Amino acid sequence: MFESKITKILSWMLLLLIFISGCITDPDEQENKVLQNISAEEAYQLIEENKDNADFIIIDIRTEIEYDQGYIQNAINIDYYLPDFSQTLQNLDKNKTYLIYCRSGNRSSNTLNTMNKLDFMEVYNLEGGIITWIEEGYPIIEDCKVC
DSSP states (O other), X not given: XXXXXXXXXXXXXXXXXXXXXXHOOOHHHHHHOEEEEEOHHHHHHHHHHTTTOTTEEEEEXXXXXXXXXXXXXXXXXXXXXXXXXXXXXXXXXXXXXXXXXXXXXXXXXXXXXXXXXXXXXXXXXXXXXXXXXXXXXXXXBOOOSOO
């Protein structure tokens, strides 16, 4: 009976150890992560530096109507409000570099946190969104389908 209790305790300790070790992330991986807010100027520089980089993706997370009113060149549109938004993010290559933005920075700030939880390695959020981008004189593409 005493031996049975020891076996149970050791089994629980082993399960706990396995559970805890599964929750621990590789410190080197965490050190290599870059998830940060950047200014419009820094975003412009990042875009310029990555013009020919196929692993650099710009994501506009506004609605399609907002996107059609003007967007940053080469940005793809993934609507934050779509029911499968998180799943769409989950399916992206987590090792590519992303610049994300929305209208004012709220949705993209939340998305930055989500992408962190999904283990993306390098994501930049345009602070102030496209509003700040435009106010500071940076170019947009205007394929105005709804104007």
